[in-house]
Amino acid sequence: MSERHGVLETWPTGKDVTHFEDGVKYQQTIPENKNFARALRIADEQGITLSQPRAGVALLDEHIALLKVLEQECDLLPTTIDAYTRLNRYEDAAVGIQKSLEAGTSKLNGLPVVNHGVAACRHLTESLQKPLQVRHGTPDARLLAEISLASGFTSYEGGGISYNIPYAKRVTLEKSLRDWQYCDRLIGLYEEHGIRINREPFGPLTGTLIPPFMSHAVAIIEGLLALEQGVRSITVGYGQVGSLTQDVAAVKALRELSHDYFHQQGYDDYELSTVFHQWMGGFPEDEAKAFSVIAWGAAVAGMAGATKVITKSPHEAFGIPTAAANAQGLKASRQMLNMVRDQPFPACRAVDLEVELIKREVRAVLDRVFALGNGDIARGTVLAFEAGVLDIPFAPAACNAGKMTPVRDNAGAIRILEPGAVPLPDDILAMHHDFVAARASVERRPASFQMVVDDINAVSHSKLIGRPE
Numbered sequence: 001m002s003e004r005h006g007v008l009e010t011w012p013t014g015k016d017v018t019h020f021e022d023g024v025k026y027q028q029t030i031p032e033n034k035n036f037a038r039a040l041r042i043a044d045e046q047g048i049t050l051s052q053p054r055a056g057v058a059l060l061d062e063h064i065a066l067l068k069v070l071e072q073e074c075d076l077l078p079t080t081i082d083a084y085t086r087l088n089r090y091e092d093a094a095v096g097i098q099k100s101l102e103a104g105t106s107k108l109n110g111l112p113v114v115n116h117g118v119a120a121c122r123h124l125t126e127s128l129q130k131p132l133q134v135r136h137g138t139p140d141a142r143l144l145a146e147i148s149l150a151s152g153f154t155s156y157e158g159g160g161i162s163y164n165i166p167y168a169k170r171v172t173l174e175k176s177l178r179d180w181q182y183c184d185r186l187i188g189l190y191e192e193h194g195i196r197i198n199r200e201p202f203g204p205l206t207g208t209l210i211p212p213f214m215s216h217a218v219a220i221i222e223g224l225l226a227l228e229q230g231v232r233s234i235t236v237g238y239g240q241v242g243s244l245t246q247d248v249a250a251v252k253a254l255r256e257l258s259h260d261y262f263h264q265q266g267y268d269d270y271e272l273s274t275v276f277h278q279w280m281g282g283f284p285e286d287e288a289k290a291f292s293v294i295a296w297g298a299a300v301a302g303m304a305g306a307t308k309v310i311t312k313s314p315h316e317a318f319g320i321p322t323a324a325a326n327a328q329g330l331k332a333s334r335q336m337l338n339m340v341r342d343q344p345f346p347a348c349r350a351v352d353l354e355v356e357l358i359k360r361e362v363r364a365v366l367d368r369v370f371a372l373g374n375g376d377i378a379r380g381t382v383l384a385f386e387a388g389v390l391d392i393p394f395a396p397a398a399c400n401a402g403k404m405t406p407v408r409d410n411a412g413a414i415r416i417l418e419p420g421a422v423p424l425p426d427d428i429l430a431m432h433h434d435f436v437a438a439r440a441s442v443e444r445r446p447a448s449f450q451m452v453v454d455d456i457n458a459v460s461h462s463k464l465i466g467r468p469e
């Protein structure tokens with residue numbers, strides 16, 4: 001039995017996509033203004049920042065109603081997939097649908113696209129006017145990809161690292177990287193039939209004090225793995241850390257490094273865009289304070305020249321936002337994006353130094369990943385995680401070393417308290433040490449894990465740096 005046949009058999013709705021050509025034919029009926037890749041290409045050419053929320057509820061009609069509210073305020077639409085579907089637990093998703101019907105409200109934290117199937121999801125994509133993307137967190141996303149793409153979604157988030165390490169405990173990288181090569185190959189097949197589907201590695205990872213160089217390394221690896229399979233529209237992403245100069249530098253470095261590595265590997269016929277995720281850590285409960293965090297994220301995304309910003313809502317501290325709250329986050333973000341649109345962040349020495357630092361750090365890590373894989377990027381990635389060369393702070397995955405410990409410096413930038421086995425050059429390690437020591441002396445306390453804990457809680461307590469009381 002072919003792999004594809006096996007994938008389609010894992011749930012009855014797999015029958016809906018038996019003939020790949022049917023999905024291609026359907027995608028050819030979608031007007032170009034609803035193609036996600038095209039919208040990003042145009043925005044990037046124009047140098048504007050598009051806005052996109054996260055959103056997903058259990059039942060189809062409610063999800064359509066939700067997206068109709070949001071599409072008034074955003075440029076690009078999501079469909080967030082529920083947690084059961086992300087773990088291929090379609091039976092549990094079916095129970096969640098039933099419970100939602102009985103309760104008259106969503107009992108799932110996203111739309112169970114696999115359970116709903118192609119006909120229903122085509123009704124969804126046809127009901128909306130803006131490009132739609134599937135956002136999820138699925139280590140084995142093969143069936144979800146088959147059904148989503150045949151249903152008219154034109155962008156697919158995730159990757160074999162970014163949807164495993166932060167989202168799963170016991171899924172091996174060998175398996176998730178291989179399953180994501182299937183997803184990328186499927187999108188490569190759509191590309192060969194003239195349908196351009198956008199791919200967006202999940203930049204923020206655990207969203208907890210991730211040093212820019214580490215998330216950039218993962219984004220570039222997943223971009224290369226996608227290019228290898230024929231994907232040609234790639235959005236690399238980054239989660240805001242809250243330091244203005246580090247965030248502006250991170251977006252600049254991410255774009256430039258992605259081009260460097262994609263060209264180095266022989267690709268030049270791709271479209272690249274960047275996405276900036278508004279603060280992914282803990283939020284203040286007070287809605288006015290939450291709007292401040294949201295607006296700060298929008299301001300920096302715009303000034304940094306990100307192609308897209310993923311917005312938050314004033315309900316972030318509580319859970320899934322109502323449509324109204326989600327729309328408020330979009331409106332606050334749009335206001336700010338409009339106000340910063342004509343004032344890109346000016347070139348300055350602090351940003352330039354941070355760009356150079358991030359570039360050196362990314363190169364040190366990726367050089368080792370490529371060396372370990374001896375030219376095979378997927379294999380190098382598996383070995384790099386085993387060796388702790390790639391190491392994602394606070395990730396649940398058993399295959400992640402969890403040795404590298406981040407902490408903020410005295411100005412709020414993310415630095416390294418403990419490098420673990422991440423192969424940074426000695427002079428850079430010394431620089432991180434000095435950054436952290438300077439904060440320790442100002443705070444008159446030793447550099448310690450307590451600082452890390454204080455930083456994790458800082459934003460929800462209306463600060464950026466977790467200073468002692």
Ligand SMILES: CCC[C@H]1O[C@@H](n2cnc3c(N)ncnc32)[C@H](O)[C@@H]1O
Binds near residue numbers: 054109110
């Ligand atoms: C990247 C995942 C974390 C972020 O994703 C948001 N999120 C998750 N599920 C939904 C949903 N069903 N609707 C709207 N936002 C959602 C959370 O709030 C958080 O910001």
